[in-house]
Amino acid sequence: MKSSIHDLRVFGGETLFPAPVHVGQPNLLRRDTLEQRLSAVLSSGQLTNHGPQVRQLEERLSSLLNVRNAVAVCNATTGLQILAKALNLSGKIIMPSFTFIATAHAMDWIGLTPVFADIDPVTHTLCPSAVMRCMSANTSAILGVHVWGNLCDAESLQEIADAHSLPLIFDACHAFGSAKSGRPAGQFGRAEVFSLHATKLVHSLEGGIITTNDDELAARCRRLRNFGITGLTEVSDIGINGKMHELSAAAGLHSLEDLQTILAVNLRNRLLWAEQLENVSGLNLLPVPSGQQPNHQYVAGRVDSSKFGLTRDQLITILRSEGLFARSYFVPGCHRSAPYCQHSVSECELPVTEMILQDVFQLPTGLAVEHSVILKTGQLLRFVESHSRDILEEMLKRSVLGHHPLDPVFFNLAAAESRAVKVTAEQAAEGSLLEIRSHLRHADVVPEPHLMTDAERTASPGLNLRTGVH
Numbered sequence: 001m002k003s004s005i006h007d008l009r010v011f012g013g014e015t016l017f018p019a020p021v022h023v024g025q026p027n028l029l030r031r032d033t034l035e036q037r038l039s040a041v042l043s044s045g046q047l048t049n050h051g052p053q054v055r056q057l058e059e060r061l062s063s064l065l066n067v068r069n070a071v072a073v074c075n076a077t078t079g080l081q082i083l084a085k086a087l088n089l090s091g092k093i094i095m096p097s098f099t100f101i102a103t104a105h106a107m108d109w110i111g112l113t114p115v116f117a118d119i120d121p122v123t124h125t126l127c128p129s130a131v132m133r134c135m136s137a138n139t140s141a142i143l144g145v146h147v148w149g150n151l152c153d154a155e156s157l158q159e160i161a162d163a164h165s166l167p168l169i170f171d172a173c174h175a176f177g178s179a180k181s182g183r184p185a186g187q188f189g190r191a192e193v194f195s196l197h198a199t200k201l202v203h204s205l206e207g208g209i210i211t212t213n214d215d216e217l218a219a220r221c222r223r224l225r226n227f228g229i230t231g232l233t234e235v236s237d238i239g240i241n242g243k244m245h246e247l248s249a250a251a252g253l254h255s256l257e258d259l260q261t262i263l264a265v266n267l268r269n270r271l272l273w274a275e276q277l278e279n280v281s282g283l284n285l286l287p288v289p290s291g292q293q294p295n296h297q298y299v300a301g302r303v304d305s306s307k308f309g310l311t312r313d314q315l316i317t318i319l320r321s322e323g324l325f326a327r328s329y330f331v332p333g334c335h336r337s338a339p340y341c342q343h344s345v346s347e348c349e350l351p352v353t354e355m356i357l358q359d360v361f362q363l364p365t366g367l368a369v370e371h372s373v374i375l376k377t378g379q380l381l382r383f384v385e386s387h388s389r390d391i392l393e394e395m396l397k398r399s400v401l402g403h404h405p406l407d408p409v410f411f412n413l414a415a416a417e418s419r420a421v422k423v424t425a426e427q428a429a430e431g432s433l434l435e436i437r438s439h440l441r442h443a444d445v446v447p448e449p450h451l452m453t454d455a456e457r458t459a460s461p462g463l464n465l466r467t468g469v470h
């Protein structure tokens, strides 16, 4: 453990976690069984186009989530698009800016204009009164996003949607296995879309699911995911290829078998993280919203830098340099990302969104995160908090900026220091990793070995990976 601030990796000390720990490491158990399943699919000869694995997955999901229809798709982004097309949406769609960029892209890509509404400070999900303020004559739907496994205030949103005769749909990518008053995600609104991406609670490597109790809507989604084809030669709609393939469905079925184990491990991890952060002033995990049973897919919290002594980005820089890859989803917010800040889609004020974007962070959880990692990180966080004044001073002295693209794991700090590498604030703000990496390479500083490309490894046979010096 660290006994002096100079033991911190960010100042040249030893890495606490030589094997990197990520937010989003896939939950994967019983690999042998998965390999057998995949092999059986390959032997079957039916690799895609609504085969038995996809059908079985859809049946399992509709019974598990207690919803009439589950439509498997290739990923949630495409699923959201298929759903919006199936609902015949046009014009504007109200959604939070505080979401993964895919939510906004999915809508914009098919010609809808995202209108970003503010969020609730406790659940981080779409705020019903903010939705009211964003309503206009061109609004064609409301799209809520269940964030971190917390469910939206679906009842209030439904009332607003009904009052304006608009469809309410949900991006449920973070919410598989979450429930509210015992009612599982998947049944809310007109339809919901889950992601089965590798980083999700259960996954099919890549994949998504549209759930709905509306049979007609489900039938349209099924047609649209298959080019709009309705018969051997008949085509009814302009559809797309949104099919899930058989290997993916088999992986999804495999993953579903571990659902209860994953939920239990996530809950255990959440409790352990809470215990570890209890005595760290200024680091607060988000509370579990009352009446909700979240899946704890993400362990999210906020930094109160006036108490902790460092900002969120400085904290993340320290953690990531130690090999614990904490995140700050969804910085900078959809409304501030390049494609959206250009046009005037920020029609509404986003004070809560702006505030949360400043200080929110996520810690790793899931099956891949061992107890010892959480305990060690807890110790580290206590150390950092109690030495925050000295750490801040040293960080400023050494120009270690708390900004993601300057993440110290991308280069060897000791080497960077000795060559007085400077990365400008503009580059940092631009967030162009490639640019920064090329800058560093130019300065004869190399990425850490696990972040090197094959070409870099081949080109640097004599390189001392620890110091970055030939």
Ligand code: T4K
Residues within 6 Å of the ligand: 022, 023, 024, 025, 026, 075, 076, 077, 078, 099, 100, 102, 103, 145, 171, 173, 174, 194, 195, 196, 197, 198, 199, 207, 208, 325, 329
């Ligand atoms: N709506 C919401 C609210 C979403 O969160 C997402 C996806 C979507 C819509 C769209 O769903 P899909 O169309 O993808 O089905 C990750 C995921 O790629 C993305 O699916 C997810 N949200 C988002 C929240 O997180 P990144 O850019 O953070 O991915 P990446 O590659 O940095 O992965 C996170 C970490 O996980 C890595 O640092 C290492 C680890 N990892 C990841 C993968 C893929 C592994 O260890 N192994 C792996 O195979 O977006």
